[in-house]
Amino acid sequence: MNEHLNILDFILLREANVRYVVLGTMLLSVASSVIGCFALLRKRALVVDSISHSVLPGICLGFILSGTKDPLFLIVGAVITGWLSVYFIDIITRYSKIKADTAIGLNLSLFFAIGVLLLTVIQNSGNPNQAGLSDYLFGKAAAIVLSDLYVFGSLAVIIILAVVVFFKQFTLVSFDLHFAKTIGLPIKFYEFLLSILTVIAVAIGIQTVGVVLMAAMLITPAATAKYWTNDLRKMVVIAAVIGALSGVVGVFISYLFANMPTGPWIVLIFSMVAVFSIVFAPEKGIFAKYFRQKKNKKKMLEDNILKAFYKLGEHDGDFFKKRSAEELIMARKFKRSLLLKGLRSLRKLNLLTKVNDSFVLSRDGMAAGARITKIHRLWEIYLTKYLRVADDHVHDDAETIEHIITPDLEKRLEDLLQYPQEDPHNKQIPY
Amino acid sequence: MIIHVENPIVEVHDLTVSYNSKPVLWNVDFTLPVGQMIGIIGPNGAGKSTLLKSLMDLVPTSSGFIKLFNDDLDKVRHKISYVPQRESVDWDFPASVMDVALMGRYKPKNIFGRFTKEDKEIAADCLKRVNMLDYANRQISQLSGGQQQRAFLARALAQQADLYLMDEPFAGVDAATEKSIVDLFLSMKKEGKTILVVHHDLQSAIDYFNWVLLINTRLVASGPVKEVFTTELLQETYGGQLTLLSKIGDLIKEKQFPMREQ
Known part of the structure; x- marks a missing residue:
């Protein structure tokens, strides 16, 4: 009886809290799927994974320095360490003999190790505010409240708008960087923009999906969408739709069962859509x-x-x-x-x-x-x-x-x- | 033998370029005439592509300077079209042939501008010129090597430049496509365009080009093809007479020496 009520509550968006959760997840999923398309086409899928592990120490530092779980502080921390990992990968590959994949692996584990250490320190500190901080590992969408929605939602909207506005530039930079440079496009700026938007997309996903699985939010919808179309415009839209729908379904399932983390569910649903596409997509699918x-x-x-x-x-x-x-x-x-x-x-x-x-x-x-x-x-x-x-x-x-x-x-x-x-x-x- | 020209379209002074501190172009110095079909000829690893890239500021130079249209690159970019090697991009990108041609109409200053009807007409015209209009809506991953190259050429034509820099446009294309590309270049030359082509086949080079740069890390010769294509100069380009130079190059890399004292 109680469970039926829950389902209805969710579907009818009866509670304000459910509305925040659904809206927040949708915005976040659309933003990360859309920016993920460009990460995928620029062959940066592994870099995204490194970013998603590297935001953890940032979140912890944000908490330690501010003493609160105010999303603004946590996101600022997340963006800083996420960006640092991108920067480090770039520096290491440019100035040492280490190749990109190795640099990514090094970064990912180092940042995540620091993150887990800081998390342990916080948990042992006895600060009453720290309860729920460990949810940032695997995500807990149900914890989204209105103030979170304002911060996460507006950042998601900024990402989506940026992709719409700079679509041509992002396409050119992703397809043929040298050509883009020769016609006088400030490629450094657009590469930076793409990177920072990717880092922000990862950072705003921490509450819903958790840092560990956030890479899937960017890469899986994009990879799936590529099976259904040969047109980048359509690919971005399809990725956004897949992202939004799977996100909401994932949240719904974790909402039904107490103590279910949201991230794994969303990733599971993404992956099911991906497998379905790999098998059944017209033209490119195995079945076809x-x-x-x-x-x-x-x-x-x-x-x-x-x-x-x-x-x-x-x-x-x-x-x-x-x-x-x-x-x-x-x-x-x-x-x-x-x-x-x-x-x-x-x-x-x-x-x-x-x-x-x-x-x-x-x-x-x-x-x-x-x-x-x-x-x-x-x-x-x-x-x-x-x-x-x-x-x-x-x-x-x-x-x-x-x-x-x-x-x-x-x-x-x-x-x-x-x-x-x-x-x-x-x-x-x-x- | 390096023949200099009056009012050059390309002027390169003392250019030295290194990769990982190993010099790949050494003290290159030449001028190129307007309205010619010019070949950059030399063996593998001679620095042909690097020379083209350094003209477009795509690789950092260790020393020297470059003038195009007697001006700095940034002021004349709109008059230059660069066609990278076909393999330099991932053709599994979700774009159609028309999308690629339209990239040639892109104007960096007009950040929010959409492609106009005129842009689309120009792109379609250029596709027609390279015989690719029938493939306009085809996804680029479905193209053959020759078709990919022609899509790139359509993009270059759409830029409506005066100077074209082509990196190995004949690599991996079939004989019929090569012929059609050469015809295209000849008709562009008739329109007064200057075409600079990286090429590695000596045989056809004599027929294709009327001005030739012979390079092998250093510039061996620059001049009209008839004067430059001598046994002596070709041997110098392709032969093993540069052992001392390459030894020193290796040494510089080994000791991590800078090319120029700062």
Whole structure:
């Protein structure tokens, strides 16, 4: 009973507190997903991870120096140490022999170690205000109150606005830094802007998601969105939508169960969306790839059956004679189950009909068989004539190419070879 | 043999450039004429790309100065177009061919400006000139090497510059594309543009360029192709006569010496 009330409270945003939490999470998720797109495209995903671990000591210092959990102090601290880690990575890679990935690894663990040490010191200090500070590790969205919302929310809005305003510049800097510099764009400024916005996005996520998992908020929606589009504008919008929805669902789940940290839930939901996209996204997804391959296989099978019919017809001088499955297997080594499957789909295309247990080509089926045979033989001529391949080596290649050649290429092949009568094996070429 | 010209479009004085304190260009000094097709020729690692980059202030120089259009780079940027090596960007970027061409219309001063109808028309015209208009909406990751190069050239054309700096535009493109790019360069030259091309194929260089810079860390020769392409100078560029220079270069790197006393 109590739980149902909770669900309704949440969905209807009945309590002011729930409204703050939902609004705060949405703003934060949109901001981090949007700026994350550029971090991803600039190949800075690992730097983001380093930043997210490096804000912890900043939060602790902010607390120690101010003595309160005022979000403003904590964020200022977080931005300073987050920015320091970006700066250190830059300095280390520029002035030492250490490579970027190593520098990131060094930074990440160092800053996080200091953060955990400071956190322990605070927890042992007996300061009554420190309760809940450890929630910043994994996030507790339910703890967002109005004053937090003002600070986090306005920073999130600033990030989103900056991306909208400087979209062209950010795109140019992310795609081709050298070109951007040659046309006189102040690239140092825009690189700095992108970095500082990224650090701020990480810092404002500390209360909701926690420092440890904040990198996922920037990178996962961006990586997922890239599966659905080839247009950066759309990618940013899709990432924002994925971010906002997953964020709210994550908050909802952690709201339902007491003492559930928010960060892991949001990351879990992000990851589920990501896996779904990797598998099912049109064009780029695994499923789409599998489907394309399956379609190719089907076409190859159909082509081969039609060609077998044509070959038998050529032999008997009768293209419309009834053929049994056995006869076709004799003409070409089909696997029986595959052959029957191919015959079924050819019947659906009206390229052949079934008479008792035998099959007869239709007019269209005969034309299709002739076309495949023609392309096969033309390609053999092309290989022997233009690529000087020996004529006993051309058959296997033609077996593949015959399925790929489009009507446009077919025409060009005919024009180039000027409609020859016979292939290299002295077989007639049907036109 | 270094032939200097009056009213040069590019003037380089005593240029020295080092990477990780190893000098890759050493005391390079030349002037280039307007309206020519100019080749930068030399073996791998000779500093050809570095020379182009230093003209655009993309690499820090150890010494020397550069004048373009007899002026500082910052004052004449709008008259220069730089085409980086094709491999220097990630082509898996979510952008269409048209997006890339439009980048050539970008004006840094106009921070909030959107692309105008005119910008889009110019970009489309430039795509047409490189035979890529049919691919305008195609995602750039789906392009072949030659098509990627032509997308870059469309972006450069859209800049409507007077001086074009091209870093290896023929690298990894098929013969037909190479031919079409050369034709494009020739028509640009007819319009009075100056084209500076990094190239490493000696054979075709004779046909393509009418002015040539031969470099191998130092400048071996600069002049009209017929005068520069002598056996002696080519041997000097490609042969192993620079062992002393490269030894000293290695030593400078080893001892971490500065190129110039501060």
